[in-house]
Amino acid sequence: MSFFGNWMGGQRRSARAAKERLQLVLIHDRADLSPGKLEALKDDLIAVLSRHVEIDRRSVQVTLTSDRDQQRLVADIPLAPARVRRRESLT
Amino acid sequence: MTAKVVTITSGKGGVGKTTAVANIGVALASQGSKVVCIDGDIGLRNLDVIMGLENRIVYDLVDVVEGRCRLRQAMIKDKRHNELYLIPAAQTRDKSAVSPQDMIRLADELRPEFDWILIDSPAGIERGFRNAVAPADLILIVTNPEVSAVRDADRIIGLIEAEEKGPAKLLVNRFKPEMVRRGDMLATADILDVLAIELIGVVPEDEIVLVASNRGSPAVLEERSKAGKAFRNIARRLAGEQVPFEVYEARDGFFGRLSRLVRPGEG
Numbered sequence: 001m002s003f004f005g006n007w008m009g010g011q012r013r014s015a016r017a018a019k020e021r022l023q024l025v026l027i028h029d030r031a032d033l034s035p036g037k038l039e040a041l042k043d044d045l046i047a048v049l050s051r052h053v054e055i056d057r058r059s060v061q062v063t064l065t066s067d068r069d070q071q072r073l074v075a076d077i078p079l080a081p082a083r084v085r086r087r088e089s090l091t
Numbered sequence: 092m093t094a095k096v097v098t099i100t101s102g103k104g105g106v107g108k109t110t111a112v113a114n115i116g117v118a119l120a121s122q123g124s125k126v127v128c129i130d131g132d133i134g135l136r137n138l139d140v141i142m143g144l145e146n147r148i149v150y151d152l153v154d155v156v157e158g159r160c161r162l163r164q165a166m167i168k169d170k171r172h173n174e175l176y177l178i179p180a181a182q183t184r185d186k187s188a189v190s191p192q193d194m195i196r197l198a199d200e201l202r203p204e205f206d207w208i209l210i211d212s213p214a215g216i217e218r219g220f221r222n223a224v225a226p227a228d229l230i231l232i233v234t235n236p237e238v239s240a241v242r243d244a245d246r247i248i249g250l251i252e253a254e255e256k257g258p259a260k261l262l263v264n265r266f267k268p269e270m271v272r273r274g275d276m277l278a279t280a281d282i283l284d285v286l287a288i289e290l291i292g293v294v295p296e297d298e299i300v301l302v303a304s305n306r307g308s309p310a311v312l313e314e315r316s317k318a319g320k321a322f323r324n325i326a327r328r329l330a331g332e333q334v335p336f337e338v339y340e341a342r343d344g345f346f347g348r349l350s351r352l353v354r355p356g357e358g
Contacts, residue, residue, distance in 0.1 A: 015277055018237070022238050026285060
């Protein structure tokens with residue numbers, strides 16, 4: 001893309017960036033759950049779950065989603081690969 | 092006559108609440124309604140200067156509430172409209188001088204004599220805001236097309252819902268059609284989408300608003316003012332008329348696009 005095209009593209013993105021930032025900040029505002037609190041919640045969740053099942057800690061994702069009148073906490077918690085779990089159960 | 096009480100609020104300061112109250116008040120009065128505007132911003136009164144009535148103040152809202160004068164004595168008649176009045180805020184007191192119950196009593200006393208009671212809320216979500224929304228039949232939330240103002244509007248919508256005062260309507264102020272066309276300002280549709288609220292009107296940025304406030308005569312009185320026209324339309328919508336929304340975001344013609352390609356900086 002030409003310099004001119006880039007420049008125009010950059011301009012177009014500012015309203016879109018505003019909308020995206022707004023949507024994200026409102027999701028946290030409405031749930032009264034800041035990104036920092038969400039991170040703490042994720043750590044607690046990992047600690048509790050780990051007592052019952054071996055999970056892949058680094059891949060855990062906890063996100064807030066929102067549509068018009070329903071907010072949702074979505075957690076994606078991958079388990080540790082089966083061979084890792086088998087090996088650990090032997091020790 | 093039983094007045095409808097309309098409170099204009101915003102959360103964020105400086106988005107144009109007071110200007111909106113003055114302009115909608117004058118527009119409603121021009122349409123033949125009896126209107127009283129109440130300045131709820133105790134300690135930081137400004138509706139008087141926007142309406143050009145600052146030299147006529149003797150008594151204020153707090154004087155009425157504390158019984159130092161009768162309600163009539165604190166009502167200042169507008170210079171141009173016989174059926175438009177202002178009840179000014181006290182300048183040397185703070186928000187705690189008035190309670191939400193005081194505001195409800197005041198509104199009930201005014202209701203039989205007017206068609207409209209407009210209340211100018213202070214910025215913020217504390218006592219002054221709660222005073223201003225307590226007697227409201229309808230709440231208008233003023234916002235500007237920017238992230239911080241829309242975020243605060245969302246907070247206000249939440250508080251209004253919690254108080255079961257809704258549904259509020261949104262007034263988008265200081266809108267710049269050219270920036271929206273360029274993709275550099277939130278479009279009205281985006282704001283409504285994010286806030287899930289009904290629109291009462293979009294007021295474009297207009298230098299005449301400042302000129303009018305310099306003179307103490309609201310922009311609705313200027314026939315050529317685009318903002319003035321938008322405020323007149325908002326007043327008509329409030330009165331129940333079906334007025335189509337002004338389309339500021341429509342794509343411009345070939346020459347407009349061409350001129351922006353040639354001089355993008357000025358586009």
